[in-house]
Amino acid sequence: MELLAYLTRLELIKILKVAKSKNYKAYSVFYLAYILGLRVSEVIGLKLDDVDFSENTITIRRLKGSKLTRNTLTNEMRIVLLYWKRYSKGTFFFDGLNRMWCDRRIKEYGSKAHINRKKLHMHALKHSCAVHMLMGGVDIRTIQKALGHRNINNTMRYLDVSNEKVDRIQSALDELLNVKAE
Secondary structure (H helix, E strand, O other): OOOOOOOOHHHHHHHHHHHHHHOHHHHHHHHHHHHHOOOHHHHHOOEHHHEEOOOOEEEEEOOHHHOEEEEEOOHHHHHHHHHHHHHOOOOEOOOOOOHHHHHHHHHHHHHHOOOOOOOOOOHHHHHHHHHHHHHOOOOHHHHHHHHOOOOHHHHHHHHHHHHHHHHHHHHHHHHHHOOOOO
16 A cells, blocks of 8 residues: 655644745645645635634535535634635635645645645645644544545545554654564
8 A cells, every 4th residue: 555645743834834834825725635634626626615714614625425514613724714705706715716726836845844845735734633632632533534535445545644653652662672582
C-alpha cells in the first residue's frame, strides 16, 4: 500500500503561519481544506449558499459518492468565510481559483516554512486531517463521516499511518530503556 503523504502538526502550523502572513486567500483555502478534510476541488467549489451563517453550519458537497456532509462552523471558519463572502463576485467563496494555483501556493509556502517534501500537494491537508484525528483518539467511524467516505475501507488506510507511529514510539521506548532483543 502506498504511504499517505501527511503533515505533522508542527509542519501544518508552519505552513498556515507562512500563508497567513503572505496571502490570506491561500491561508483560507489551506485552513478550510485541513479543518474540514476537503479535496482541493471541494474547497474551491464552496458556494455562498453552502454556508448558513444564521444556523452556523456549512454543507459540503463531497465529490466522490455525491454525498453531502454538514458541519458546524468554528469561530475561525466563520471569520474566514465571512471575509471571503464580502469579496465574492459570484456564486463561489473563492472565485477564479483552480487546482494549479492551490498546488503552487502550498509548495511555495511549504518551502518558505522549511518543509522539505518532494511531493507536497493540497491533498496532504485532507490526509493530515484524518491522521491527526486518528492520533487524537477519534474513532474510525467518526473520521469516516467527517471525511465523507461511503466505504469504511477508504478510511481504514489511515490506520496504517497510525500503527507506523505506534511502532516508532515503541522502538524509541526500547532505546530509552536500553532493552536489547536477545
